[in-house]
Amino acid sequence: MPNWTTDIPQDPRGHALPLLRTPAARPLAAIVTSNDLVGCDTHFWGGHTVPCDADDCDACQHGAAYRWHAYLSAYNPDDQLHFIFECTANAAEAFAKYRVEHGSLRCCSFTAYRWRKTRNGRVIIRCERSGVPPAALPKAPDLTEVMAVIWRLPLPNVFQAGTQRGHPRIHADPDGNGESPDPRDYVKSNP
Numbered sequence: 001m002p003n004w005t006t007d008i009p010q011d012p013r014g015h016a017l018p019l020l021r022t023p024a025a026r027p028l029a030a031i032v033t034s035n036d037l038v039g040c041d042t043h044f045w046g047g048h049t050v051p052c053d054a055d056d057c058d059a060c061q062h063g064a065a066y067r068w069h070a071y072l073s074a075y076n077p078d079d080q081l082h083f084i085f086e087c088t089a090n091a092a093e094a095f096a097k098y099r100v101e102h103g104s105l106r107c108c109s110f111t112a113y114r115w116r117k118t119r120n121g122r123v124i125i126r127c128e129r130s131g132v133p134p135a136a137l138p139k140a141p142d143l144t145e146v147m148a149v150i151w152r153l154p155l156p157n158v159f160q161a162g163t164q165r166g167h168p169r170i171h172a173d174p175d176g177n178g179e180s181p182d183p184r185d186y187v188k189s190n191p
């Protein structure tokens with residue numbers, strides 16, 4: 001017999017936001033909700049983008065190429081989607097410039113698009129200050145915790161909370177909106 005409940009189980013790892021990359025065919029426009037971005041070296045390994053675990057990294061030990069990616073949280077008022085946006089270091093320079101000028105990324109309205117609309121075309125990002133007041137935006141998540149959820153990394157509070165039997169697995173599509181990383185950047189990771 002199933003153990004029916006009327007309460008929706010809360011994942012002890014916290015809330016998972018979808019991870020989006022810049023689509024090829026159309027621009028992605030949203031407003032940043034986090035004050036800053038976080039970034040780390042990643043590998044394209046086993047068909048997914050995974051963080052480089054510097055101390056004990058399987059991908060590094062196999063000579064996989066790595067690439068730094070930036071992550072920030074953003075909100076699209078049109079469809080009310082709060083998500084994690086991923087981009088490369090090159091693309092993230094627009095955010096770094098905005099951060100210097102405005103002291104924070106929160107409320108930065110940005111548009112990201114792919115050069116020549118190709119699937120792995122270089123991402124270009126334009127930033128401007130949005131007229132949206134900070135209070136109208138969703139509260140920013142803890143970016144490193146959200147990335148830990150997406151990447152299924154252990155978190156201290158998960159061990160405290162334990163895991164709930166039968167809880168639906170967290171769904172995080174590592175390919176975001178279906179875009180794949182540029183295979184030329186990951187040649188070494190595809191033996």
Ligand SMILES: [Zn+2]
Nearest residue numbers: 052053057060
């Ligand atoms: Zn590594």
